[in-house]
Amino acid sequence: MAENAATVADIAKLFNKIKCIISDVEGTTTSLAFVRNTLKSYFLDNLHEHLTKNWDDSELQDILLKTKFETDSSDSISNIEDACSFIIRLSDTEPITYSFRQLQARIWSEGYSSGELKGHLFPDVVPAFKRWSQDGKRIFLYSSGLELSQKLLFTNSIAGNVLEIISGCFDTTVGSKYEPNSYDMILKKLECQPGEVIFFSDSIKEVKAASKAGVIAVIMDREGNLPLDQSAKDMFPVVSSFEAMIEHGFYFEY
Numbered sequence: 001m002a003e004n005a006a007t008v009a010d011i012a013k014l015f016n017k018i019k020c021i022i023s024d025v026e027g028t029t030t031s032l033a034f035v036r037n038t039l040k041s042y043f044l045d046n047l048h049e050h051l052t053k054n055w056d057d058s059e060l061q062d063i064l065l066k067t068k069f070e071t072d073s074s075d076s077i078s079n080i081e082d083a084c085s086f087i088i089r090l091s092d093t094e095p096i097t098y099s100f101r102q103l104q105a106r107i108w109s110e111g112y113s114s115g116e117l118k119g120h121l122f123p124d125v126v127p128a129f130k131r132w133s134q135d136g137k138r139i140f141l142y143s144s145g146l147e148l149s150q151k152l153l154f155t156n157s158i159a160g161n162v163l164e165i166i167s168g169c170f171d172t173t174v175g176s177k178y179e180p181n182s183y184d185m186i187l188k189k190l191e192c193q194p195g196e197v198i199f200f201s202d203s204i205k206e207v208k209a210a211s212k213a214g215v216i217a218v219i220m221d222r223e224g225n226l227p228l229d230q231s232a233k234d235m236f237p238v239v240s241s242f243e244a245m246i247e248h249g250f251y252f253e254y
Ligand SMILES: CSCCC(=O)C(=O)COP(=O)(O)O
Pocket: 024, 025, 026, 027, 035, 039, 142, 143, 144, 145, 146, 149, 150, 153, 177
């Protein structure tokens, strides 16, 4: 840790001042494997059937057209096979566009409804969020996945329907998670001062952006996450679970 970098214990002392806790999803509340393997495979495995069943749905056609436009693609999407090939090709490219995420949410929604998909949550997520809610803190999510996708995951999670512990979900409609302005926007929406909000994420770029906006930022280093650079660990406090925050005193003592 760099000489002046805050420790987890320093952050824990700020608990009383904090009004809102914001958490990233992939790599923070939820395993990378669930998002990158389970959700991705479900999407690809069910894409062709979804396109076939819904080909005449104007909302689906609109999503496909917008995806083509957003990616500046010359691919044909005039029939099911072409549209399917186009989407499969895009599924391996970054950045993932908003319309592509809308298509993901449509297909995932079917998987959650049928019970084939259950949203992964690390075991400490629900107990910690419940405890902090009881302590009067509001809990929010901020993910690149759509608000709808976040709600689906928490409604249909392995811990049951736990959406009620979440006060709200932010997605990239407030801006990129890598941009400090997005956190300014969230602060405005929450009607909070920067020091009243804490953000947890496994992404150093996100934590840096939040920190530039004055938000208190902590790196989440979950089992199964990508290895962190030492420089990231030197700059920000790092925890491996929300439970570790509680162990450091990040809760209200009655
Ligand atoms: C919460 S929706 C499924 C996850 C997803 O699609 C995603 O991109 C998660 O990214 P995050 O910003 O939560 O790291």
